[in-house]
Amino acid sequence: MSRLTREIREAARTLLRDKQAQVVIGFEEGSLPLRSRPCFIRKAEDVDRLVWNSFSEINLARYLTKRKEKVALVTKGCDSRALVELIKENQVSRDQVIVIGVPCEGMIDRARVEAEVGHKTIVEVKETENRLALKGRAFEKVLDRREFLYERCKTCDHRNPVLYDMLVGQLLEEKGQDAFSDVEAFNALDREKRWAYLTEEAGKCIRCYACRNACPLCYCPECFVDTSQPQWVGKSTGLSDTLVFHLVRAFHLAGRCVACGACEQACPMGVDIRKLNRKLLKDVKALFNYEAGVSLEEANPLATFSADDPEQFMVNP
Amino acid sequence: MIRENARILRKERLERFLEDLLQDHLVLAPRRKGELLLLDRIESPRDVVLEDGKTKNSAKYALFPQRERIFAYRAEEGKVELHVSPPAEEKQILFGVRPCDARGLLLLDTVFGGDCGDPYYVDKRARTLVVSMACVNPGPSCFCLSLGGGPCSTDGSDLVLLDLGDCYVVEAASVKGRAFLQDRSFEDAGAEALARAGKIRKEAESSMNPAAIGEALEKRLEQPVDDLLWGDLAESCLGCGVCTYLCPTCHCFDICDEAAAATGERIRIWDSCQFPLFTQEASGFNPRPSGKERFRQRIMHKFSYLPRGRNMAGCVGCGRCVAECPVNLDVREVLEKLSQAEAQ
Numbered sequence: 001m002s003r004l005t006r007e008i009r010e011a012a013r014t015l016l017r018d019k020q021a022q023v024v025i026g027f028e029e030g031s032l033p034l035r036s037r038p039c040f041i042r043k044a045e046d047v048d049r050l051v052w053n054s055f056s057e058i059n060l061a062r063y064l065t066k067r068k069e070k071v072a073l074v075t076k077g078c079d080s081r082a083l084v085e086l087i088k089e090n091q092v093s094r095d096q097v098i099v100i101g102v103p104c105e106g107m108i109d110r111a112r113v114e115a116e117v118g119h120k121t122i123v124e125v126k127e128t129e130n131r132l133a134l135k136g137r138a139f140e141k142v143l144d145r146r147e148f149l150y151e152r153c154k155t156c157d158h159r160n161p162v163l164y165d166m167l168v169g170q171l172l173e174e175k176g177q178d179a180f181s182d183v184e185a186f187n188a189l190d191r192e193k194r195w196a197y198l199t200e201e202a203g204k205c206i207r208c209y210a211c212r213n214a215c216p217l218c219y220c221p222e223c224f225v226d227t228s229q230p231q232w233v234g235k236s237t238g239l240s241d242t243l244v245f246h247l248v249r250a251f252h253l254a255g256r257c258v259a260c261g262a263c264e265q266a267c268p269m270g271v272d273i274r275k276l277n278r279k280l281l282k283d284v285k286a287l288f289n290y291e292a293g294v295s296l297e298e299a300n301p302l303a304t305f306s307a308d309d310p311e312q313f314m315v316n317p
Numbered sequence: 318m319i320r321e322n323a324r325i326l327r328k329e330r331l332e333r334f335l336e337d338l339l340q341d342h343l344v345l346a347p348r349r350k351g352e353l354l355l356l357d358r359i360e361s362p363r364d365v366v367l368e369d370g371k372t373k374n375s376a377k378y379a380l381f382p383q384r385e386r387i388f389a390y391r392a393e394e395g396k397v398e399l400h401v402s403p404p405a406e407e408k409q410i411l412f413g414v415r416p417c418d419a420r421g422l423l424l425l426d427t428v429f430g431g432d433c434g435d436p437y438y439v440d441k442r443a444r445t446l447v448v449s450m451a452c453v454n455p456g457p458s459c460f461c462l463s464l465g466g467g468p469c470s471t472d473g474s475d476l477v478l479l480d481l482g483d484c485y486v487v488e489a490a491s492v493k494g495r496a497f498l499q500d501r502s503f504e505d506a507g508a509e510a511l512a513r514a515g516k517i518r519k520e521a522e523s524s525m526n527p528a529a530i531g532e533a534l535e536k537r538l539e540q541p542v543d544d545l546l547w548g549d550l551a552e553s554c555l556g557c558g559v560c561t562y563l564c565p566t567c568h569c570f571d572i573c574d575e576a577a578a579a580t581g582e583r584i585r586i587w588d589s590c591q592f593p594l595f596t597q598e599a600s601g602f603n604p605r606p607s608g609k610e611r612f613r614q615r616i617m618h619k620f621s622y623l624p625r626g627r628n629m630a631g632c633v634g635c636g637r638c639v640a641e642c643p644v645n646l647d648v649r650e651v652l653e654k655l656s657q658a659e660a661q
Contacts, residue, residue: 031639031647032457038553038644058644062555111352119354119369121456137454137524204353206383208558208589210643226594234575236384236586241575266643268373268559270352 004052004102007168008074011100015072016044021098025063026074027056033125033134034110038063050074052168053127054108054145059262061216064092071097076104078260080161081293082216085256088296091219101164103172106146106153108132111270113148117141151182152261152274162294180282186275197275202242204269207235212249214266217256224248250276255284255302258293287313322495323488324503325510326478331485334502335362338410342446345379346412347372356414367413367450367480371635375565376411376418377425380441383562387437387572387583404440413450417461417635419473421565422447427627428568437585446493449474453517455525458636460649463528466633468521479514486514528634528649529656530620537656538621544609546658550651551612553644558589560638560648561615566631569595590614616651 012024028039028049036055040063041047052074060073061082075083080099086092114122117134124135132143159172186194209225212218224232225245233248234241250257250273257277264274284290287310288301301309326334338344339361347354348364356372356379359365389400411419422442429438452459452468461467471477475494478485486506489495506514561567571588574581588595591612596605605611619631632648639647 030645031650032645035645037646040552063553115352121370121454123457206558206562208562209592210555210557210559213555213557214643222593226592228594228597235571235573236575236584238384238575266555266557266559268563268641268643 002052004169005050008052008100008102009047009050011166011168012041012047012050012072013044015098015100016041016047020070021072022069024050024072024074024100025060026050026100027052027058027060030055033122034108034113052102054106054132055110057107057150057261057265058214059216059260061086061092062214062262064097064216065219067096072100073097074102075099075161075164076102077156077158077161078104078258079216080163081158081258082260084162084293084296085217085258085300086219088300089217089256094296098166099161099164101161101167103160103167103169104153104156105159105172106149106156108145108148109150113143116143116148150261150264152259152264158294163296180278183275183278183282186279198243198246198273199239201271201273202239202246204271205237205242205246206269207237207242207245208268210266210268211263211271214262215253216260216262217253217258218249246271246273247276250280253277254280255288255290255300256292257281283313322498323486323506323511323514324498325506326485326487326503328484330502332362334500335359335365335412337500337502338412341408343407343409344412345409347414356411356418359412365413370452370454370456371415371418371637373563373637373641375563375635375637376414376422376447377565377568379409379411380422380438380445381425381429381568381570381587383587385437385585387585389580389582391580393579404436405444408444408446409441410446410448412448413478414447415452415635416449416468416470416472416474416477417459417466417633418565419447419449419477420461420466420470420633421635422473424566424623424627424629424631424633425568427629446476446497447474448476448478451477451479451518451521453480453521455521456636456640458640459525459634460528460530460636461634462522462525463530463649464630464632464634467518468525469518479517481510481513481517484510486510529653530630530632530634534620534652534656535624537658538617539625542613542655542658546654547613548609550616550654551609554591554608554612554646555643556591556593556608556611557643558591559641559643561589561591562587563637563641565633565635565637566619590618616648616655620652 008026015021024041026039027036029051030037034055036053038058038060039049059079059082061079064086087094120136120139122134122136126133130145132145134141155178157175157178159174233244259281264272290301344359345356346359346365348357348359349366354366354369354372356374391398429435455468466472469479471488471490475491476497477488477490487503489498569588569590570585572585574583593603597603605614623629623631
């Protein structure tokens with residue numbers, strides 16, 4: 001058992017036993033190799049279900065909105081940033097959540113692991129330190145987990161939770177600032193190529209809304225795609241409607257998206273529109289010097305007004 | 318048992334066989350598109366990927382597409398002109414789909430076929446030949462055996478191929494399939510090949526874990542289940558449509574118009590019981606107001622209403638909902654918990 005798993009269980013046990021929290025939301029072993037999944041622990045005797053490993057990927061802050069109980073949340077860097085936004089947007093009260101902070105060394109992109117073994121069936125996975133030992137019916141392979149992380153985890157500059165009430169493990173050294181080199185490279189492409197990327201990615205979409213539903217900041221009581229009176233957008237997989245869904249969702253998240261990648265993980269079809277979200281992250285940072293989910297005090301620039309707001313992006317009629 | 322009339326297709330003949338099929342058929346087969354393995358139209362035998370398990374999309378995609386045009390219309394000076402496309406005539410082959418997907422078509426047949434058949438589905442179904450690839454290596458999410466199917470099941474297929482390493486044993490499971498087996502690409506199977514096939518089949522079956530599905534579950538679901546238990550079971554559910562859209566048997570749809578000023582199309586699109594809009598009434602009232610009720614509907618429809626009404630579960634155990642669920646909410650565990658839940 002890893003140190004983090006052990007410390008998370010200890011924290012959860014204390015919180016439940018002393019009735020400081022009614023539920024601990026964390027991760028447990030999934031039912032398949034390469035998977036962990038959210039779990040909701042309400043009794044101290046059940047805390048041994050909790051685990052922490054390289055597949056603890058879903059953003060658990062997603063389970064906070066509309067919840068009435070006092071929650072202890074197992075919180076990695078990106079979960080904590082989503083929590084900060086939810087608190088600022090009055091969706092979650094700070095007193096309602098006990099943050100069990102977990103410094104995060106990145107999550108494994110299982111699609112990469114599956115590709116690495118030639119899509120052969122993996123039946124067992126063991127993780128120790130940085131080794132990932134895979135077993136199939138007729139093969140065994142050991143990988144270095146650091147080589148199979150999600151792209152965003154490789155460039156993540158908030159591996160430590162930005163706020164916490166208790167910390168498990170030890171704080172990690174933060175990497176340098178994200179240079180957004182992927183966005184720069186995309187910007188440099190000509191218009192046709194950028195359009196081709198968007199249409200190709202949207203073309204894979206099956207409109208299952210896993211991206212939206214996994215997103216901790218997509219909490220609208222009624223999403224614009226579900227409005228029927230008036231109906232803003234068509235419901236089919238026609239390209240224009242699908243693109244409208246993805247583009248408008250990206251705009252709704254401008255200045256709010258914490259780049260946790262929950263949308264990308266949840267998507268069964270490998271739709272990758274992160275470049276859009278990242279372009280907006282980069283612009284908000286460049287124009288307003290603001291990064292979402294980092295401070296509870298700093299107001300979201302797109303939800304406030306100041307006379308000195310930059311306006312070089314305004315279009316003159 | 319592997320049928321005695323099974324024949325052999327040598328692997329070196331597969332390419333030629335597929336090329337012949339491509340001459341006068343639309344062939345859909347597993348192929349890679351980037352990282353995704355999809356059941357999609359192939360242009361050449363070299364596109365086909367047979368060893369990598371099941372495709373992300375299920376076979377229903379070929380017969381009940383996510384977006385299907387019913388008719389187009391144009392309104393002009395008080396007149397409305399309708400345009401209905403004539404049915405396609407090309408025969409299609411679903412090649413290399415897995416036995417679970419083929420079996421799923423049997424449920425779709427009861428929904429869209431029968432006395433008041435759906436013309437769009439029935440037409441495509443009649444033009445379709447299903448050539449399945451038996452599973453030598455069922456994955457950890459597979460549970461077809463618990464639903465009455467199996468890694469080498471022939472239900473719903475016309476032909477089933479089983480990989481013996483150097484060749485395929487090919488079984489015919491329908492009149493259409495038997496006619497196909499007369500093709501000169503096939504050779505007679507000897508007793509030795511049949512014995513090897515039988516052994517591989519046994520090994521594949523014994524490698525699978527049983528799931529708690531059967532009469533006990535059906536009986537249990539006839540009695541009410543504690544509402545709190547549904548809440549617990551559905552607690553991690555995101556309420557997205559992954560499970561229903563990738564499912565080979567889910568078949569709920571919506572009809573809508575996609576219209577511009579004077580022209581438009583009436584289309585049929587997939588819908589999902591997991592979406593709030595699915596049961597939203599015109600008054601604004603929603604009889605399934607939260608994820609708990611929608612989750613309950615999905616489970617009850619598959620494992621109680623369909624078995625009772627059509628004598629067939631709405632699940633073939635393909636495991637897509639298990640493997641593709643963003644939060645790995647495993648239906649096998651849900652069914653196990655339901656089986657054990659005390660009656661109210």
